[in-house]
Amino acid sequence: MTSWLPDGCPHxxxxxxxxxxxxxxxxxxxxxxxxxxxxxxMQAAVLNAKG
Incomplete structure (x- = not known):
């Protein structure tokens, strides 16, 4: 589920x-x-932080 997160994800x-x-x-x-x-x-905030 978190596979899209880059290493050291800041959010x-x-x-x-x-x-x-x-x-x-x-x-x-x-x-x-x-x-x-x-x-x-909450999902919108995560997607926004993801960029």
Whole structure:
């Protein structure tokens, strides 16, 4: 699953992209977004960090 990650990948699980991918989780806890919406936001952050 992580075969596309380059060696020393800076965004998962640490680095600038990690907060962009993790921040949407708060929306589940405060019930401002559905799990499906949060998953889309997290995936978008990962794809953006991937470049």
């Amino acid at each position: 998962i699980p640490f680095g600038a992209g990690s907060s962009a991918a993790g921040d949407p989780l708060g929306k589940i806890f405060d019930q401002t977004a559905s799990p499906a919406e949060v998953a889309k936001q």
